[in-house]
Amino acid sequence: MSRNSTKRMDTMNPFKDFLLTHYMPEKCYNEFFHNFNLIHVPCLNIFLSKILGVWIMLGTVVVKLPQICKLLRAGGAEGLSFVSSLFELFAITGSMVYCISLNFPIGAWGESLFIVIQNLTIGFLIQHFGGSTLKGVGFVLIYCCLLSLLISPLTPWSVVILMESSYMPAVIIAQLIQSGMNYRNGHTGQLSAVSVFLLFFGSLARIHISAKDTGDSLMTLTCVLASCCNAVIAGQVLCYWNRSPSVKGKEE
Template sequence: MQSAIQSVTHNLPVFVQRPAIALIGQECYTTLVYNVDLSSTHCLKYAISKALGLGIVVFGSIMKVPQILNIVNNRSARGISLSMYTLEVMAYAISLAYAVRSRLPFSTYGENASLTVQNMIILLLVIAYTADGKTGRVDPSAHSTKITFAAALMGIGSLALATPSIIPAQTLTFLQACTIPISLASKVPQMAELYREKSRGQLSSFVVFAQLLGTIARIFTTMTETDDKLLLWGFGLAGVFNAVIAAQVMYYWNGDKALAEQKKRDGEKIGLHSSSSANIAPSFEPFSVSTHGPPKAGGRKLD
Protein backbone atom coordinates (compact mmCIF):
# COMPACT_ATOMS: atom_id res chain seq x y z
CA MET A 1 0.00 0.00 0.00
CA GLN A 2 2.74 2.45 0.98
CA SER A 3 4.72 1.74 -2.21
CA ALA A 4 1.59 2.36 -4.28
CA ILE A 5 1.05 5.74 -2.59
CA GLN A 6 4.74 6.61 -2.98
CA SER A 7 4.51 6.00 -6.72
CA VAL A 8 2.06 8.92 -6.75
CA THR A 9 3.81 11.21 -4.25
CA HIS A 10 7.17 10.77 -6.01
CA ASN A 11 5.66 12.15 -9.20
CA LEU A 12 3.59 15.07 -7.94
CA PRO A 13 3.65 18.07 -10.29
CA VAL A 14 5.73 21.10 -9.35
CA PHE A 15 2.68 23.32 -8.79
CA VAL A 16 1.60 20.92 -6.02
CA GLN A 17 5.05 20.40 -4.52
CA ARG A 18 6.01 24.05 -4.14
CA PRO A 19 2.99 25.22 -2.08
CA ALA A 20 3.27 22.12 0.12
CA ILE A 21 6.99 22.72 0.74
CA ALA A 22 6.33 26.39 1.42
CA LEU A 23 3.67 25.42 3.96
CA ILE A 24 5.39 22.64 5.94
CA GLY A 25 9.05 22.93 4.90
CA GLN A 26 11.33 20.67 2.87
CA GLU A 27 12.13 18.28 5.74
CA CYS A 28 8.52 17.56 6.69
CA TYR A 29 7.46 17.44 3.03
CA THR A 30 10.05 14.73 2.35
CA THR A 31 9.02 12.78 5.45
CA LEU A 32 5.23 13.04 5.27
CA VAL A 33 4.49 13.42 1.56
CA TYR A 34 7.41 12.06 -0.44
CA ASN A 35 8.19 9.08 1.81
CA VAL A 36 4.65 8.78 3.28
CA ASP A 37 6.18 8.30 6.73
CA LEU A 38 3.69 9.26 9.44
CA SER A 39 5.86 8.14 12.33
CA SER A 40 7.47 11.57 12.76
CA THR A 41 5.47 13.16 15.59
CA HIS A 42 7.19 16.52 15.11
CA CYS A 43 6.36 16.78 11.40
CA LEU A 44 2.85 15.43 11.90
CA LYS A 45 2.03 18.01 14.59
CA TYR A 46 3.64 20.75 12.51
CA ALA A 47 1.63 19.82 9.39
CA ILE A 48 -1.62 19.67 11.38
CA SER A 49 -0.82 23.05 12.92
CA LYS A 50 -0.13 24.59 9.51
CA ALA A 51 -3.33 23.11 8.06
CA LEU A 52 -5.36 24.38 11.03
CA GLY A 53 -3.74 27.80 10.77
CA LEU A 54 -4.48 28.03 7.06
CA GLY A 55 -8.06 26.90 7.64
CA ILE A 56 -8.55 29.50 10.38
CA VAL A 57 -7.12 32.24 8.15
CA VAL A 58 -9.49 31.33 5.30
CA PHE A 59 -12.52 30.79 7.57
CA GLY A 60 -11.73 33.91 9.60
CA SER A 61 -12.20 36.07 6.52
CA ILE A 62 -15.95 35.33 6.61
CA MET A 63 -16.49 34.19 10.21
CA LYS A 64 -18.40 37.25 11.41
CA VAL A 65 -20.34 37.86 8.20
CA PRO A 66 -23.41 36.05 9.66
CA GLN A 67 -23.36 38.47 12.61
CA ILE A 68 -23.18 41.45 10.25
CA LEU A 69 -26.09 40.09 8.19
CA ASN A 70 -28.13 39.42 11.36
CA ILE A 71 -27.89 43.06 12.41
CA VAL A 72 -28.53 44.52 8.94
CA ASN A 73 -31.42 42.20 8.01
CA ASN A 74 -33.20 42.67 11.35
CA ARG A 75 -32.26 46.35 11.67
CA SER A 76 -31.56 45.66 15.32
CA ALA A 77 -28.55 45.20 17.60
CA ARG A 78 -30.57 43.80 20.51
CA GLY A 79 -28.58 41.34 22.60
CA ILE A 80 -25.21 42.54 21.29
CA SER A 81 -22.94 44.40 23.67
CA LEU A 82 -21.35 47.61 22.37
CA SER A 83 -18.80 47.47 25.19
CA MET A 84 -17.73 43.99 24.14
CA TYR A 85 -17.03 44.99 20.54
CA THR A 86 -15.27 48.20 21.59
CA LEU A 87 -12.83 46.24 23.74
CA GLU A 88 -12.56 43.44 21.18
CA VAL A 89 -11.58 45.87 18.42
CA MET A 90 -8.83 47.24 20.66
CA ALA A 91 -7.50 43.76 21.49
CA TYR A 92 -7.60 42.50 17.89
CA ALA A 93 -5.93 45.63 16.48
CA ILE A 94 -3.10 45.50 19.04
CA SER A 95 -2.55 41.74 18.53
CA LEU A 96 -2.46 42.19 14.75
CA ALA A 97 0.12 44.98 14.97
CA TYR A 98 2.20 42.96 17.44
CA ALA A 99 2.21 39.84 15.25
CA VAL A 100 3.08 41.74 12.06
CA ARG A 101 5.83 43.79 13.65
CA SER A 102 7.23 40.72 15.47
CA ARG A 103 7.39 38.88 12.11
CA LEU A 104 5.49 35.87 13.42
CA PRO A 105 4.43 33.17 10.90
CA PHE A 106 1.36 34.39 8.99
CA SER A 107 -0.44 31.12 9.69
CA THR A 108 -0.44 31.96 13.43
CA TYR A 109 -2.32 35.26 13.11
CA GLY A 110 -3.56 35.74 9.53
CA GLU A 111 -7.25 35.76 10.44
CA ASN A 112 -6.67 38.69 12.80
CA ALA A 113 -6.54 41.11 9.87
CA SER A 114 -9.99 40.22 8.51
CA LEU A 115 -11.50 39.76 11.99
CA THR A 116 -10.28 43.21 13.04
CA VAL A 117 -12.05 44.77 10.05
CA GLN A 118 -15.20 42.70 10.64
CA ASN A 119 -15.29 43.69 14.31
CA MET A 120 -14.95 47.35 13.32
CA ILE A 121 -17.92 47.00 10.96
CA ILE A 122 -20.02 45.29 13.66
CA LEU A 123 -19.09 48.02 16.15
CA LEU A 124 -20.35 50.70 13.76
CA LEU A 125 -23.53 48.69 13.05
CA VAL A 126 -24.25 48.29 16.77
CA ILE A 127 -23.98 52.07 17.17
CA ALA A 128 -26.24 52.62 14.14
CA TYR A 129 -28.93 50.08 15.06
CA THR A 130 -29.17 50.68 18.81
CA ALA A 131 -32.71 51.76 19.70
CA ASP A 132 -33.25 55.22 21.17
CA GLY A 133 -33.60 55.02 24.94
CA LYS A 134 -36.62 57.37 25.03
CA THR A 135 -38.60 56.52 21.89
CA GLY A 136 -37.43 52.95 21.33
CA ARG A 137 -37.04 53.74 17.60
CA VAL A 138 -34.06 52.61 15.51
CA ASP A 139 -32.75 55.41 13.28
CA PRO A 140 -29.16 55.01 11.97
CA SER A 141 -29.10 58.59 10.66
CA ALA A 142 -29.55 59.88 14.21
CA HIS A 143 -26.20 58.31 15.15
CA SER A 144 -24.20 59.64 12.18
CA THR A 145 -21.93 61.80 14.36
CA LYS A 146 -21.11 58.88 16.69
CA ILE A 147 -20.46 56.59 13.71
CA THR A 148 -18.10 59.09 12.06
CA PHE A 149 -16.21 59.69 15.30
CA ALA A 150 -15.85 55.95 16.01
CA ALA A 151 -14.62 55.24 12.46
CA ALA A 152 -12.06 58.05 12.62
CA LEU A 153 -10.83 56.91 16.03
CA MET A 154 -10.36 53.33 14.83
CA GLY A 155 -8.49 54.49 11.73
CA ILE A 156 -6.11 56.75 13.66
CA GLY A 157 -5.51 54.06 16.29
CA SER A 158 -4.68 51.42 13.66
CA LEU A 159 -2.24 53.78 11.93
CA ALA A 160 -0.51 54.54 15.24
CA LEU A 161 -0.15 50.83 16.09
CA ALA A 162 1.44 50.14 12.70
CA THR A 163 3.98 52.99 13.02
CA PRO A 164 7.11 52.24 15.12
CA SER A 165 7.97 55.93 15.42
CA ILE A 166 4.64 56.54 17.19
CA ILE A 167 4.41 53.33 19.21
CA PRO A 168 7.87 51.74 19.73
CA ALA A 169 8.40 47.99 20.08
CA GLN A 170 8.61 48.03 23.89
CA THR A 171 5.34 49.92 24.17
CA LEU A 172 3.69 47.53 21.72
CA THR A 173 4.86 44.53 23.76
CA PHE A 174 3.32 46.13 26.85
CA LEU A 175 0.07 46.75 24.95
CA GLN A 176 0.08 43.12 23.79
CA ALA A 177 0.31 42.04 27.44
CA CYS A 178 -2.64 44.35 28.14
CA THR A 179 -4.73 42.62 25.46
CA ILE A 180 -5.14 39.63 27.77
CA PRO A 181 -7.20 41.53 30.40
CA ILE A 182 -8.79 43.64 27.63
CA SER A 183 -9.86 40.55 25.70
CA LEU A 184 -11.23 38.91 28.83
CA ALA A 185 -12.99 42.11 29.91
CA SER A 186 -14.58 42.33 26.45
CA LYS A 187 -16.43 39.06 27.11
CA VAL A 188 -17.97 40.17 30.42
CA PRO A 189 -20.47 42.73 28.97
CA GLN A 190 -21.74 40.09 26.52
CA MET A 191 -22.18 37.60 29.36
CA ALA A 192 -24.10 40.24 31.32
CA GLU A 193 -26.21 41.12 28.25
CA LEU A 194 -27.18 37.48 27.72
CA TYR A 195 -28.03 37.06 31.40
CA ARG A 196 -30.12 40.25 31.46
CA GLU A 197 -31.99 39.55 28.20
CA LYS A 198 -32.40 35.79 28.89
CA SER A 199 -32.20 35.55 25.11
CA ARG A 200 -29.66 35.49 22.26
CA GLY A 201 -31.33 38.42 20.54
CA GLN A 202 -29.38 39.16 17.33
CA LEU A 203 -26.20 37.47 18.62
CA SER A 204 -25.14 34.89 16.03
CA SER A 205 -24.72 31.44 17.60
CA PHE A 206 -22.65 30.43 14.56
CA VAL A 207 -20.11 33.16 15.33
CA VAL A 208 -20.02 32.27 19.04
CA PHE A 209 -19.22 28.60 18.43
CA ALA A 210 -16.82 29.43 15.60
CA GLN A 211 -14.90 31.74 17.93
CA LEU A 212 -14.67 29.00 20.55
CA LEU A 213 -13.32 26.46 18.04
CA GLY A 214 -10.97 29.09 16.63
CA THR A 215 -9.40 29.86 19.99
CA ILE A 216 -8.94 26.15 20.71
CA ALA A 217 -7.21 25.70 17.35
CA ARG A 218 -5.08 28.78 17.98
CA ILE A 219 -3.86 27.33 21.29
CA PHE A 220 -2.59 24.31 19.36
CA THR A 221 -0.95 26.32 16.55
CA THR A 222 0.71 28.72 18.99
CA MET A 223 2.13 25.86 21.08
CA THR A 224 3.39 24.11 17.94
CA GLU A 225 4.81 26.98 15.88
CA THR A 226 5.92 29.65 18.35
CA ASP A 227 7.13 29.93 21.91
CA ASP A 228 5.34 33.23 22.55
CA LYS A 229 3.86 32.88 26.04
CA LEU A 230 1.87 36.11 25.74
CA LEU A 231 -0.10 34.79 22.77
CA LEU A 232 -0.56 31.39 24.41
CA TRP A 233 -1.95 32.84 27.64
CA GLY A 234 -4.18 35.18 25.65
CA PHE A 235 -5.69 32.41 23.53
CA GLY A 236 -6.01 30.07 26.52
CA LEU A 237 -7.95 32.48 28.71
CA ALA A 238 -10.03 33.72 25.76
CA GLY A 239 -10.98 30.10 25.10
CA VAL A 240 -12.32 29.75 28.66
CA PHE A 241 -14.43 32.92 28.37
CA ASN A 242 -15.67 31.97 24.89
CA ALA A 243 -16.74 28.62 26.34
CA VAL A 244 -18.83 30.42 28.99
CA ILE A 245 -20.58 32.54 26.33
CA ALA A 246 -21.20 29.42 24.21
CA ALA A 247 -22.74 27.72 27.26
CA GLN A 248 -25.01 30.75 27.81
CA VAL A 249 -26.12 30.69 24.17
CA MET A 250 -27.08 27.03 24.53
CA TYR A 251 -28.89 27.70 27.82
CA TYR A 252 -30.87 30.64 26.35
CA TRP A 253 -31.35 28.96 22.96
CA ASN A 254 -35.17 29.25 23.13
CA GLY A 255 -35.09 32.54 25.01
CA ASP A 256 -36.90 34.54 22.31
CA LYS A 257 -39.72 31.99 22.22
CA ALA A 258 -40.01 31.99 26.00
CA LEU A 259 -40.11 35.80 26.09
CA ALA A 260 -42.81 35.87 23.40
CA GLU A 261 -44.92 33.34 25.32
CA GLN A 262 -44.48 35.30 28.56
CA LYS A 263 -45.61 38.52 26.83
CA LYS A 264 -48.61 36.67 25.41
CA ARG A 265 -49.56 35.36 28.86
CA ASP A 266 -49.14 38.82 30.37
CA GLY A 267 -51.33 40.27 27.63
CA GLU A 268 -54.04 37.68 28.26
CA LYS A 269 -53.96 38.46 31.99
CA ILE A 270 -54.35 42.19 31.31
CA GLY A 271 -57.22 41.50 28.89
CA LEU A 272 -58.97 39.22 31.38
CA HIS A 273 -58.61 41.80 34.15
CA SER A 274 -60.03 44.54 31.92
CA SER A 275 -62.94 42.33 30.91
CA SER A 276 -63.73 41.45 34.54
CA SER A 277 -63.68 45.11 35.52
CA ALA A 278 -66.06 46.00 32.70
CA ASN A 279 -68.59 43.33 33.79
CA ILE A 280 -68.88 44.63 37.38
CA ALA A 281 -72.19 46.54 37.71
CA PRO A 282 -71.88 50.12 38.94
CA SER A 283 -72.99 50.60 42.54
CA PHE A 284 -76.58 51.91 42.92
CA GLU A 285 -77.03 55.04 44.99
CA PRO A 286 -80.73 55.71 45.71
CA PHE A 287 -79.94 59.04 47.27
CA SER A 288 -77.31 61.62 46.49
CA VAL A 289 -76.56 64.51 48.73
CA SER A 290 -75.43 67.85 47.41
CA THR A 291 -74.21 70.66 49.57
CA HIS A 292 -73.67 73.11 46.75
CA GLY A 293 -76.86 73.11 44.80
CA PRO A 294 -79.91 71.20 43.72
CA PRO A 295 -80.06 67.45 44.03
CA LYS A 296 -78.58 65.32 41.21
CA ALA A 297 -80.95 63.98 38.63
CA GLY A 298 -82.48 60.69 39.72
CA GLY A 299 -82.09 61.39 43.44
CA ARG A 300 -84.04 63.33 46.06
CA LYS A 301 -82.95 65.73 48.69
CA LEU A 302 -83.11 64.49 52.28
CA ASP A 303 -85.43 66.35 54.61
Protein backbone atom coordinates (compact mmCIF):
# COMPACT_ATOMS: atom_id res chain seq x y z
CA MET A 1 0.00 0.00 0.00
CA SER A 2 1.39 3.44 -0.94
CA ARG A 3 2.14 6.16 1.59
CA ASN A 4 -0.55 8.38 0.05
CA SER A 5 -3.14 5.66 0.52
CA THR A 6 -2.10 5.26 4.15
CA LYS A 7 -2.50 8.98 4.74
CA ARG A 8 -5.96 8.95 3.16
CA MET A 9 -7.01 6.07 5.39
CA ASP A 10 -5.67 7.89 8.48
CA THR A 11 -7.73 10.97 7.70
CA MET A 12 -10.87 8.83 7.67
CA ASN A 13 -9.92 6.80 10.75
CA PRO A 14 -12.13 7.64 13.77
CA PHE A 15 -9.79 5.62 16.01
CA LYS A 16 -6.92 7.91 15.09
CA ASP A 17 -9.06 11.00 15.66
CA PHE A 18 -9.99 9.71 19.12
CA LEU A 19 -6.36 9.03 20.08
CA LEU A 20 -5.11 12.37 18.77
CA THR A 21 -7.87 14.25 20.58
CA HIS A 22 -7.49 12.59 23.98
CA TYR A 23 -4.25 10.63 24.34
CA MET A 24 -1.31 11.59 22.10
CA PRO A 25 0.06 14.04 19.53
CA GLU A 26 0.31 13.00 15.89
CA LYS A 27 4.05 12.38 16.07
CA CYS A 28 3.43 9.70 18.73
CA TYR A 29 0.66 8.15 16.66
CA ASN A 30 3.11 7.87 13.79
CA GLU A 31 5.75 6.33 16.06
CA PHE A 32 3.33 3.70 17.38
CA PHE A 33 1.28 2.82 14.30
CA HIS A 34 3.47 3.73 11.32
CA ASN A 35 6.97 3.06 12.57
CA PHE A 36 5.80 0.36 15.05
CA ASN A 37 8.12 1.83 17.65
CA LEU A 38 6.16 0.76 20.72
CA ILE A 39 8.98 1.54 23.16
CA HIS A 40 9.43 5.20 22.22
CA VAL A 41 9.98 6.53 25.76
CA PRO A 42 8.79 10.17 25.36
CA CYS A 43 5.58 9.06 23.64
CA LEU A 44 5.03 6.28 26.18
CA ASN A 45 5.29 8.86 28.97
CA ILE A 46 2.73 11.08 27.27
CA PHE A 47 0.34 8.18 26.68
CA LEU A 48 0.66 6.80 30.22
CA SER A 49 0.09 10.26 31.72
CA LYS A 50 -3.12 10.63 29.71
CA ILE A 51 -4.30 7.15 30.71
CA LEU A 52 -3.57 7.83 34.38
CA GLY A 53 -5.44 11.12 34.15
CA VAL A 54 -8.54 9.38 32.79
CA TRP A 55 -8.42 6.67 35.46
CA ILE A 56 -7.96 9.26 38.20
CA MET A 57 -11.03 11.12 36.95
CA LEU A 58 -13.13 7.93 36.77
CA GLY A 59 -11.88 6.74 40.16
CA THR A 60 -12.57 10.14 41.70
CA VAL A 61 -16.21 10.01 40.64
CA VAL A 62 -16.86 6.71 42.46
CA VAL A 63 -14.16 6.73 45.16
CA LYS A 64 -16.58 7.36 48.06
CA LEU A 65 -19.39 5.08 46.90
CA PRO A 66 -17.90 1.96 48.57
CA GLN A 67 -17.70 3.96 51.81
CA ILE A 68 -21.36 4.98 51.58
CA CYS A 69 -22.42 1.41 50.83
CA LYS A 70 -20.46 0.07 53.80
CA LEU A 71 -22.05 2.60 56.16
CA LEU A 72 -25.54 1.72 54.94
CA ARG A 73 -24.90 -2.02 55.26
CA ALA A 74 -23.41 -1.69 58.74
CA GLY A 75 -26.04 0.75 59.97
CA GLY A 76 -23.30 2.64 61.79
CA ALA A 77 -20.37 4.99 61.23
CA GLU A 78 -18.01 4.02 64.04
CA GLY A 79 -14.41 4.90 63.34
CA LEU A 80 -15.14 7.70 60.85
CA SER A 81 -14.17 11.26 61.76
CA PHE A 82 -16.76 13.93 60.99
CA VAL A 83 -14.08 16.63 61.24
CA SER A 84 -11.99 14.79 58.65
CA SER A 85 -15.01 14.71 56.35
CA LEU A 86 -15.44 18.47 56.82
CA PHE A 87 -11.85 19.15 55.75
CA GLU A 88 -12.30 16.95 52.67
CA LEU A 89 -15.53 18.76 51.84
CA PHE A 90 -13.82 22.13 52.25
CA ALA A 91 -11.01 21.09 49.92
CA ILE A 92 -13.18 19.86 47.07
CA THR A 93 -15.63 22.75 47.47
CA GLY A 94 -12.83 25.26 47.00
CA SER A 95 -11.75 23.58 43.78
CA MET A 96 -15.31 23.44 42.46
CA VAL A 97 -16.11 27.06 43.37
CA TYR A 98 -12.90 28.19 41.66
CA CYS A 99 -13.89 26.48 38.40
CA ILE A 100 -17.46 27.77 38.54
CA SER A 101 -16.28 31.32 39.25
CA LEU A 102 -14.12 31.24 36.11
CA ASN A 103 -17.05 29.90 34.05
CA PHE A 104 -15.20 26.70 33.20
CA PRO A 105 -17.33 24.10 31.37
CA ILE A 106 -18.95 21.45 33.55
CA GLY A 107 -16.49 18.90 32.20
CA ALA A 108 -13.77 20.70 34.18
CA TRP A 109 -15.54 20.43 37.55
CA GLY A 110 -18.32 17.88 37.11
CA GLU A 111 -16.42 15.16 38.99
CA SER A 112 -16.02 17.58 41.92
CA LEU A 113 -19.79 17.82 42.18
CA PHE A 114 -20.03 14.03 42.47
CA ILE A 115 -17.44 14.04 45.28
CA VAL A 116 -19.26 16.86 47.08
CA ILE A 117 -22.52 14.90 46.99
CA GLN A 118 -20.76 11.77 48.26
CA ASN A 119 -19.00 13.64 51.07
CA LEU A 120 -22.24 15.35 52.07
CA THR A 121 -23.90 11.94 52.21
CA ILE A 122 -21.10 10.53 54.38
CA GLY A 123 -21.23 13.55 56.71
CA PHE A 124 -24.99 13.15 57.08
CA LEU A 125 -24.69 9.41 57.74
CA ILE A 126 -22.03 9.95 60.41
CA GLN A 127 -24.41 12.31 62.22
CA HIS A 128 -27.46 10.12 61.57
CA PHE A 129 -25.91 6.91 62.86
CA GLY A 130 -24.50 8.86 65.79
CA GLY A 131 -28.04 9.67 66.88
CA SER A 132 -28.07 13.25 65.58
CA THR A 133 -30.20 13.10 62.47
CA LEU A 134 -31.37 16.72 62.87
CA LYS A 135 -27.75 17.84 63.04
CA GLY A 136 -27.09 15.89 59.87
CA VAL A 137 -29.98 17.62 58.09
CA GLY A 138 -28.77 20.98 59.40
CA PHE A 139 -25.26 20.21 58.17
CA VAL A 140 -26.52 19.56 54.63
CA LEU A 141 -28.73 22.68 54.61
CA ILE A 142 -25.99 24.94 55.96
CA TYR A 143 -23.54 23.61 53.38
CA CYS A 144 -26.00 24.26 50.53
CA CYS A 145 -26.52 27.83 51.75
CA LEU A 146 -22.78 28.45 52.03
CA LEU A 147 -22.17 26.99 48.58
CA SER A 148 -24.82 29.29 47.11
CA LEU A 149 -23.06 32.23 48.75
CA LEU A 150 -19.62 31.14 47.55
CA ILE A 151 -20.65 30.90 43.89
CA SER A 152 -22.50 34.22 44.03
CA PRO A 153 -20.95 37.61 43.12
CA LEU A 154 -21.06 38.51 46.83
CA THR A 155 -17.98 36.38 47.55
CA PRO A 156 -14.67 38.25 47.04
CA TRP A 157 -12.29 36.69 44.52
CA SER A 158 -9.57 36.59 47.20
CA VAL A 159 -11.68 34.16 49.23
CA VAL A 160 -12.09 31.86 46.22
CA ILE A 161 -8.32 31.94 45.58
CA LEU A 162 -7.59 31.18 49.24
CA MET A 163 -9.93 28.16 49.20
CA GLU A 164 -8.41 26.85 45.97
CA SER A 165 -4.85 27.21 47.26
CA SER A 166 -5.85 25.38 50.46
CA TYR A 167 -6.94 22.24 48.58
CA MET A 168 -3.98 19.94 49.22
CA PRO A 169 -3.25 21.15 52.80
CA ALA A 170 -6.91 20.52 53.69
CA VAL A 171 -6.78 17.01 52.18
CA ILE A 172 -3.58 16.24 54.10
CA ILE A 173 -5.08 17.51 57.39
CA ALA A 174 -8.21 15.41 56.78
CA GLN A 175 -6.11 12.29 56.32
CA LEU A 176 -4.00 13.00 59.39
CA ILE A 177 -7.13 13.46 61.53
CA GLN A 178 -8.57 10.16 60.30
CA SER A 179 -5.31 8.28 60.79
CA GLY A 180 -4.99 9.72 64.30
CA MET A 181 -8.49 8.55 65.12
CA ASN A 182 -7.69 5.08 63.78
CA TYR A 183 -4.60 4.92 65.99
CA ARG A 184 -6.46 6.02 69.13
CA ASN A 185 -9.27 3.55 68.49
CA GLY A 186 -6.99 0.67 67.59
CA HIS A 187 -9.23 -0.18 64.62
CA THR A 188 -10.60 1.41 61.45
CA GLY A 189 -14.26 0.81 62.27
CA GLN A 190 -16.52 1.22 59.26
CA LEU A 191 -13.79 2.77 57.10
CA SER A 192 -14.03 1.23 53.63
CA ALA A 193 -10.86 -0.53 52.52
CA VAL A 194 -11.92 -0.15 48.87
CA SER A 195 -12.22 3.63 49.16
CA VAL A 196 -8.95 3.86 51.09
CA PHE A 197 -6.95 1.96 48.47
CA LEU A 198 -8.60 3.82 45.59
CA LEU A 199 -7.46 7.07 47.22
CA PHE A 200 -3.97 5.69 47.81
CA PHE A 201 -3.37 4.49 44.26
CA GLY A 202 -4.97 7.64 42.88
CA SER A 203 -2.57 9.79 44.91
CA LEU A 204 0.40 7.78 43.59
CA ALA A 205 -0.77 8.41 40.05
CA ARG A 206 -1.07 12.13 40.79
CA ILE A 207 2.62 12.25 41.73
CA HIS A 208 3.58 11.02 38.26
CA ILE A 209 1.17 13.37 36.52
CA SER A 210 2.25 16.36 38.59
CA ALA A 211 5.94 15.74 37.97
CA LYS A 212 5.46 15.02 34.27
CA ASP A 213 2.85 17.59 33.25
CA THR A 214 3.57 20.55 35.53
CA GLY A 215 7.19 20.24 36.57
CA ASP A 216 6.22 22.18 39.70
CA SER A 217 8.35 20.83 42.55
CA LEU A 218 6.09 22.30 45.25
CA MET A 219 2.97 20.71 43.76
CA THR A 220 4.80 17.40 43.37
CA LEU A 221 5.99 17.55 46.98
CA THR A 222 2.43 18.24 48.12
CA CYS A 223 1.22 15.20 46.17
CA VAL A 224 3.96 13.11 47.79
CA LEU A 225 2.85 14.24 51.26
CA ALA A 226 -0.78 13.44 50.43
CA SER A 227 0.30 9.98 49.23
CA CYS A 228 2.21 9.41 52.47
CA CYS A 229 -0.91 10.26 54.48
CA ASN A 230 -2.99 7.92 52.33
CA ALA A 231 -0.31 5.25 52.75
CA VAL A 232 -0.56 5.55 56.55
CA ILE A 233 -4.32 4.95 56.47
CA ALA A 234 -3.93 2.10 53.96
CA GLY A 235 -1.34 0.55 56.28
CA GLN A 236 -3.70 0.93 59.22
CA VAL A 237 -6.45 -0.85 57.27
CA LEU A 238 -4.07 -3.78 56.74
CA CYS A 239 -2.76 -3.77 60.33
CA TYR A 240 -6.24 -3.61 61.86
CA TRP A 241 -7.83 -5.88 59.24
CA ASN A 242 -9.18 -8.42 61.75
CA ARG A 243 -9.78 -5.95 64.55
CA SER A 244 -13.16 -4.46 65.30
CA PRO A 245 -14.50 -2.25 68.10
CA SER A 246 -15.83 -5.32 69.90
CA VAL A 247 -12.44 -7.08 69.72
CA LYS A 248 -10.67 -4.05 71.12
CA GLY A 249 -13.24 -3.79 73.89
CA LYS A 250 -12.64 -7.40 74.96
CA GLU A 251 -8.88 -6.88 75.05
CA GLU A 252 -9.29 -3.86 77.32
